[in-house]
Amino acid sequence: MVRTDRRGRRAAVPGSRSGQAQWATVDALVERVTAWFAHAARDLPWRAADRTPWGVLVSEVMLQQTPVVRVEPVWRAWMERWPTPAALADAPTSEVLRAWGRLGYPRRALRLADCARAIVARHDGEVPSGEEALRALPGIGEYTAGAVRAFAFGRRAVVVDTNVRRVQARAVTGVALPAPSYTAAERRLAVSLVPDGDEDAAAWAAASMELGALVCTARTPRCDRCPVQDLCAWRLTGFPPDEHAHRRRTQSWDGTDRQVRGRVMAALRTADGPVHRALLADAGPESQLDRCLAGLVEDGLAETDEAGRFMLPA
DNA sequence: AATGCGGGGGA
DNA sequence: TCCCCAGCATT
Structure with a gap:
């Protein structure tokens, strides 16, 4: 399997002690995860x-x-x-x-x-x-x-979702979880991991995502079933804890505009025809409801009729 | 780089 | 209860 960066040189892989690329390890990672996928893939x-x-x-x-x-x-x-x-x-x-x-x-x-x-x-x-x-x-x-x-x-592509971010954070970088937001360094690493050929690259994309979804999960990783447990940087360094745990803030839900908007949309979806604003009062406090209704109309998720009632857009 | 944007199910 | 889930568009 061949892998080169854009300039045709070897790209450094973070987490390697020397700072040099460890292509034997990267190749083993890609090949094993891809082989694992061949029998472990969900039937979707x-x-x-x-x-x-x-x-x-x-x-x-x-x-x-x-x-x-x-x-x-x-x-x-x-x-x-x-x-x-x-x-x-x-x-x-x-x-x-x-x-x-x-x-x-x-x-x-x-x-x-x-x-x-x-x-x-x-x-x-x-x-x-x-x-x-x-x-x-x-x-x-x-x-x-x-x-x-x-x-x-079946074409070559750099495919980085939340699963891939977590897999490469652990297996290669050696940290418990990726940073809260996607960084340029993560993208560079992801690029360096993608095999050159269309077929290999597409297989890696599917396999790395699946590993994150089924084995290398956020909450309770199943390392005992992981095809790359013996070369996982996170495991080899003793599972260091999440560095930015203190920055992960659970986004509130109760009382948010998102909750009110969701309630309004649920009401509009189930309604046969236009809905009076009074019937949407359960969704939230008056001023918030008005703001959310205006936002939904602005977003094209709702419309008003001549009587000021609300409905889904035609 | 940070925010807003739904909703639900498992730990 | 909390936390996370195959992100995107906008600022």
Whole structure:
């Protein structure tokens, strides 16, 4: 397996005592995790042999900050209803938001519909495979573009999600958890770990994510079942504790705008028609409710009729 | 670099 | 209860 950085030189791998790259170790890491994936991979519908690039893209957007178990049933229903970008492009926003259900962050659903329309308009209804074309689509950032390239097209891509960040933080850097926010150093390390060929790179992307999801988990890692336990820098140094534990602040939930917005959206999703503001009073205090309603309208998640009632956009 | 943005299930 | 989950867009 060959691996070079952009300048054709060996890139330094943090965590190695000498500061020099330890390519034998990196190659073993990549090869073993990839081999492990071959038998340990979950049987997920968007990985099926008959998968489509559109199905992969839809799954990736749904999986942005939402666990697999909650996405799976919604994805199945969604793909049955809107099997192509063209189908979703024609769907009413209200139906899109209802189908999205309680996955959370409903703005993702709006962007996914916008994405479908952009694919129809710019790419003749076919999901593009190019990095730049993918990144230009609504709701598609660096991670999702790479994931679609790797998983839908089998192309080389740097795919760094929360799982990959944690796996490389432990196995290579030797720390309990990555920093709260994604750093340039992490990205450089991730780039240096990606094998050169399309097939190897795509396999590494899937395998490293899966290892983080099933074995190298945030809460209770199952090191006894880890294929790289003997070369894990975190384990070899005695499992040092999380350095920035003190900075991880549990984001409050009770009483937040997010909670109120969520309640309003839940009410609008289940309502048959326009809803009077008075019927939304349960969602939160008056001034907060007004602010949230205005925000939802601003975001395109809600509309008002001539009587000032609220509803999902047509 | 920091924020805002949902919701739920397991530890 | 707390914590985390296949992030993105905006500032």
